[in-house]
Structures are given as structure tokens and as C-alpha cells.
């Protein structure tokens with residue numbers, strides 16, 4: 418093993434750590450909307466990739482039923498954002514895999530997200546699918562969003578009370 422510093426590291430972090438990237442990359446610097454319901458729930462996971470000096474990619478997963486459902490086995494991905502210079506290295510895929518693992522460990526059966534049109538291909542590359550037409554969100558102008566779903570593989574396990 419070379420005795421050299423790591424180029425990148427991945428950590429579970431608190432909500433405060435993911436807010437800056439969420440704000441700048443996803444939310445046009447509107448700080449009032451960058452906190453999500455579920456951010457501070459004890460079962461929620463926030464993950465971040467660090468380079469030598471700062472966070473360059475973030476994602477969050479929290480337990481949240483699909484719209485119109487009451488099931489507590491659905492987990493929602495939120496705030497998936499990678500700094501432009503760090504895209505294409507697999508950080509997005511890796512963070513989502515960690516979120517899937519977390520959801521699965523907590524008994525999750527399905528992961529879902531609201532994907533903007535420009536990110537739809539990313540989620541499709543990871544195996545997500547959508548079945549309903551795109552929609553707009555009142556706060557997001559003309560951006561189109563897709564509700565995308567992914568069935569978590571394997572039997573659900575729950576190693577956490």
C-alpha cells in the first residue's frame with residue numbers, strides 16, 4: 418500500500434454539511450428551500466465525497482412513502498449533487514449505491530426520487546424507471562421532473578431497531 422494521501426474519501430455527515438452543495442448546484446442559491454423534510458430524522462443518511470479540502474459530491478436518503486402510498490418500506494433519494502469538475506468519475510453512482518445499502522439495511526424495498534429531466538438518464542443508467550408523465554413543481558419554473566423508482570434487490574433486512 419503506498420504511503421500517500423487519499424485523493425478522495427466518503428463519509429456519513431450531518432445535514433449541515435450537504436446544504437452548501439445542494440444550494441449551489443440544485444437550488445439556484447435559494448437557501449430557504451434547501452432543507453428537506455426528513456433531513457434530521459435519525460434514520461436519514463447524508464453522504465459526502467471529500468477531496469483534499471472540501472466536499473465535492475453529496476446525497477441524502479430518507480424514509481418517505483411514495484406519493485399516494487402509506488408504505489414505510491419506500492426510501493427517497495434527495496439532494497444528489499456532484500461538483501461539475503468531478504462529474505463522470507462514478508461519484509454519483511457510488512453515493513446512490515451507499516444510499517441503497519442504507520435503505521436496504523433498514524428494511525427498504527423501493528427507492529424513489531423526483532428527477533429533473535437533465536438527470537433522468539443518470540437515474541436510468543442506475544436502473545431507475547418511471548411510469549408516469551413528467552410534471553412541473555410550483556417553485557421550479559419550467560423544469561420538468563419525473564418520479565423515478567428502483568426496486569431494491571434481495572430480501573429486505575432490518576438490522577436497526
Ligand SMILES: CC(C)(COP(=O)(O)OP(=O)(O)OC[C@H]1O[C@@H](n2cnc3c(N)ncnc32)[C@H](O)[C@@H]1OP(=O)(O)O)[C@@H](O)C(=O)NCCC(=O)NCCS
Nearest residue numbers: 497498499504505506507508509510532533536538539542
Ligand atoms: C446527475 C449527477 C448527480 C451525476 O453524477 P456523476 O458523478 O457525474 O455520475 P456518475 O459518474 O456516477 O455516472 C453514472 C452513470 O450515469 C451516467 N450519467 C451521468 N450523468 C448523466 C446524465 N446527466 N445523463 C445521462 N447519463 C448520465 C454516466 O454516463 C454513467 O453511466 P455508465 O456507468 O453506464 O457509464 C451530476 O451530473 C450532477 O450533480 N448534476 C447536477 C445536479 C443534478 O441534476 N442532480 C440530480 C438531481 S435530480
